[in-house]
Amino acid sequence: MDPPSERPGRGRFITLEGGEGAGKSTQVHILAGALRRRGLSVVTTREPGGAPAAEEIRALLVGGAVHRWSAMTETLLHYAARREHLDATILPMLAAGAWVICDRFADSTTAYQGYGHGLGRDAVRALHDLVVGAIRPDLTLILDIPVEEGLARACRRASDRVGAAGSEDRYERMDRAFHERVRHGFLAIAEGEPERCIVVDANRPPDRVAAELERCVLARLTRDAP
Numbered sequence: 001m002d003p004p005s006e007r008p009g010r011g012r013f014i015t016l017e018g019g020e021g022a023g024k025s026t027q028v029h030i031l032a033g034a035l036r037r038r039g040l041s042v043v044t045t046r047e048p049g050g051a052p053a054a055e056e057i058r059a060l061l062v063g064g065a066v067h068r069w070s071a072m073t074e075t076l077l078h079y080a081a082r083r084e085h086l087d088a089t090i091l092p093m094l095a096a097g098a099w100v101i102c103d104r105f106a107d108s109t110t111a112y113q114g115y116g117h118g119l120g121r122d123a124v125r126a127l128h129d130l131v132v133g134a135i136r137p138d139l140t141l142i143l144d145i146p147v148e149e150g151l152a153r154a155c156r157r158a159s160d161r162v163g164a165a166g167s168e169d170r171y172e173r174m175d176r177a178f179h180e181r182v183r184h185g186f187l188a189i190a191e192g193e194p195e196r197c198i199v200v201d202a203n204r205p206p207d208r209v210a211a212e213l214e215r216c217v218l219a220r221l222t223r224d225a226p
């Protein structure tokens with residue numbers, strides 16, 4: 001692997017992160033529309049998933065019994081999916097000049113497996129260096145919301161989905177303390193990398209959150225855009 005040459009092209013790599021019920025998926029959609037209206041070529045994708053093989057791994061992670069994997073196994077599965085996603089989707093799209101907006105990326109593993117499950121940041125970082133190397137988002141927007149509010153939103157969303165095939169609520173069923181550690185993990189990541197990460201208050205109406213995200217992206221990334 002040759003990390004610098006894996007990140008060619010004029011595209012930009014933007015990730016949205018946050019705990020359950022923060023509204024990431026809605027915001028990915030709105031942000032993509034806003035950037036397209038500015039004439040940019042935009043691709044949206046998600047993790048775990050975003051490529052056929054990675055979506056198969058996703059099914060192992062988001063459904064089933066809460067304790068079905070050890071923290072390490074779960075981390076390996078997320079990174080296996082991530083490498084597929086990079087090779088099949090993210091890197092080719094960036095090389096073609098697209099702006100890739102990704103709903104979750106590696107910070108989710110640090111927050112959920114590193115902090116939430118207690119695997120620790122060092123273990124996640126070691127795996128990250130091996131699997132992902134120097135590839136990193138140009139900008140990461142962390143949607144922050146109090147755990148109770150986020151879980152309540154996620155719960156309402158799940159009840160709207162009743163009857164839909166395949167329940168994807170394995171992480172939502174983890175206990176409150178787990179989700180508090182995840183939130184703390186995201187905030188710690190942001191504090192350590194302020195040049196890459198911006199924390200956005202997601203406990204507001206979606207249109208206000210969307211306006212702030214668009215402002216952040218334009219301010220940070222469009223100066224030298226194609």
Ligand code: TMP
Nearest residue numbers: 047048062078104105108109112171172
């Ligand atoms: P989603 O609900 O945002 O689609 O994500 C599915 C779940 O996967 C979510 O509850 C968080 C979890 N997750 C991790 O635990 N680690 C990771 O690295 C990623 C990408 C997601």
